[in-house]
Amino acid sequence: MQCEEWLSKSEKILTDVKEWRKAHPKATFVEIEDEVHRRMMQLEAQLLQDAAQESSSRAWGKDMGEEAPRCSRCQVPLQARGQHARTVQGNGGESVTLLRTYGTCPHCGESFFPPR
Incomplete structure (x- = not known):
């Protein structure tokens, strides 16, 4: 994945979290944390996939x-x-x-x- 794609994916996650927060104004800190964590796991999976695919082996x-x-x-x-x-x-x-x-x-x- 190119740098621009990473930035785009990261911006989308940030936008999605902000939209989720607006839709859930009474969410607790733990609920917000869980939602952020869930979305960050998507970015982590992409990073793992990209890093593994770059392996020469x-x-x-x-x-x-x-x-x-x-x-x-x-x-x-x-x-x-x-x-x-x-x-x-x-x-x-x-x-x-x-x-x-x-x-x-x-x-x-x-x-x-x-x-x-």
Whole structure:
């Protein structure tokens, strides 16, 4: 995500919180805090996704010149099976979608996203 996109997303969150506050003039401090936290988790999820996608280890295989990770069971190098999307849930409860190389063990046949 480019800097301008981050600024735009941050401004939208600030605007949304202000609008929420106008719609909830009698909200308690804890309710306001919960709403701010909920919206900030969206920004956190985007930051996590962007940072993870910048990782050089997200793609591996002979075409990428990166050494293949090994199967945790057999310790045999995995065979790359292309890029696949994987959605995980962050600590804040927001979903984060990552594009990662999926691998299969040629020995035991187990397939998974290596935890790099």
